[in-house]
Amino acid sequence: MAQEQVATTDENAVAPPVEESWFARISGAMRDPHYRNFYFGNILQFGSMNMQLVVRGWLVFHITGSFAALGTMSLANAIPTLFFSPIGGVIADRAPKKTIIQVGQAYNAVNAAILAILAAGFFGLQLEFWHLFLSAFLQGMVNSVMQPSRQSFISDIVPREKLTNAIGLNATAQTFMQLTAPGLAGFMIAVYSPAIVFWTMAAMYVVAVFFTARLPKHPLYAFVRGQGAVPGGAMGRGGHGRPPSGFADLVAGFKYVAHDQTIRTVIGVNFLIVVVAMPYTQLLPGFVQAVLHKGAFEQGVLQSVQGLGALGGAMFVATAAATGRGKMFLFCGALLGAGILAFSFSTSYWLSIPIMMIIGAGQTGRMALGQVLIQSYSEEQYRGRVMSVWFMEFGLVQFGTFIVGIMAEFLGPQIAIGGMAAVLLAIMCLLFVRGKVMRALD
Structure with a gap:
């Protein structure tokens, strides 16, 4: 009898949770x-x-031979973003995101070809500036429509408990390509020609279309605030009481962002960080030459080192626990501000190298956690x-750069x-102390 009781007790005992290894945590999704x-x-x-940024700027x-032309090319991509991103959001909420992504990738392949x-x-054709400008403007329109679908698609195929890991891994992919693709494009231009870079880009987009084709057409998960993830079929794209017109959807989306305190706060803080901090990237070439008294090679080294820091920041987010993410977001914003502040007052090239790693980690952490x-x-x-x-x-x-x-x-x-970096650092510290909404977010 005693033996039977012991056996029953052993059977009912709950095994202690097995702690996952670091590799298992970072590769979960x-x-x-x-x-x-x-x-x-x-x-x-x-x-x-990333290859396109190099070859287009070089061309x-x-x-x-004009720096003004380079600035004009930057605006050719930026202006469509402001006007067409909201339209892309409406389309993402009304049409299959997989189809939108595939169409965008296919267009980019044709554009590169x-x-x-x-x-x-x-x-007998010859590439001219207006070809590049028109290409940048049209591609800015297409990518602005595609981006909301591409980014929000992650939460359609990954359960909520793996969402932080999935977005962190996605950031590592972006960072890895920031490290390697520009150098590859520069090598191709120097050894072969800009045309080879465009052909390579077209081929990469075509292969991306085939990977996207293997994705599910409809969401596998849908998040309900406070309830986690539920099967996608339980919250299909119909049955939400969605307004019948696209314009009504657009207005409803802006109203939702404006009225939801959490969403409004996160987006507002992120916009503040972007406008105040990120213009340094556009001014980096002039800063390196005027303050650090270095050239293009040293600028490339600084950007590569920043990429290493960004890779570390992305891996940190990928392995972080799904708690206290609001505080981590503010910390990354403060880290970014502190890094840029230190960089701005550094006149030593060698001292600037480790500072750029801090900037990269703060920037990627801010982006992924947001x-x-x-x-x-x-x-x-x-x-x-x-x-x-x-x-x-x-x-x-x-506009912040301007x-x-x-x-x-x-x-x-x-x-x-x-x-500007000092202003950002002060605001992040203030929000960390007084910003109850941000600090409460998990």
Whole structure:
């Protein structure tokens, strides 16, 4: 009898939880085949985008010899972002996101192929500045429509407990391509020609389309605030009481962002960080030359080192626990501000190298954690439109750059960049002490 009781007790005993290894935590979402296909498609797309930044900038300056032309090209991508991102959010909430992503990737492949033909001089054609400008503007429109679907798609295929890990891994892919793709593009230009870069980009986009084709057409999960993830079929795209017109959807999305305190706060804080802090990236070439007295090679080294820091920040987010993410977001914002402040007052190239690693970690942590919070706390039927507002940050950066550039012209780059960074650091510290909404977010 005693033996039977012991046996029963042993059978009913609950085994202690087994702690996962570091590798198991960081690769958690990669065990899902749908996420793997999404991840590899994103790697190819990120790689193409980073290669394009190099080859397009090189060609613009090679053709025109004008820094103003480079600035104009930047605006060609930025302006469509402000106007078409909200439209992309409406489309993401009304149409299958998989289809939207595939159409965008297919267009980018065709766009790269056309530029390759022009750059190679086929059929007696010659690449001109207006070709690059028109291409940048149209691609800005397409990517602005596609981005909300691509980013909000993660929460359709990954359960909530793996969302932080999934977005962190996605950030590592983006960072890895920031480290490798520009160098590869520069090597191809130097050894072969710009046309080879465009052909490579077109091929990468085509392969990305095939990875996207393997993704599910409809959401597998939908997040209900306070309830976690439920099967996607339980919250289909119908039955939300959605207004019948696209314009009504657009207005409803902006109203949702404006009225939801959590979403409004996260987006507002993120916009503040972007406008105040990120213009330093556009002013970096001038800063390196005027303050550090170095050239293009040293600038490339600084950007690569920043990428290493960003990789560390992304891996930290991928392995972080799904608690206290609001505080971590504020910490990353403060880290970014402190890093830029230190960089602005550094006149030593060698001292600037470790500072750039801190900046990279803060920037990537801010970006990844912000996306986690937005996707976790936004309602499923509004998520695409919320992400579209979030991605308007890429257009706002250009306007922030304009303001900081004017300040740098009159006050000098160190005071302009450092002053804005000091403001950011002070606001992040204030929010950490007094910002109850942000501090309460998990």
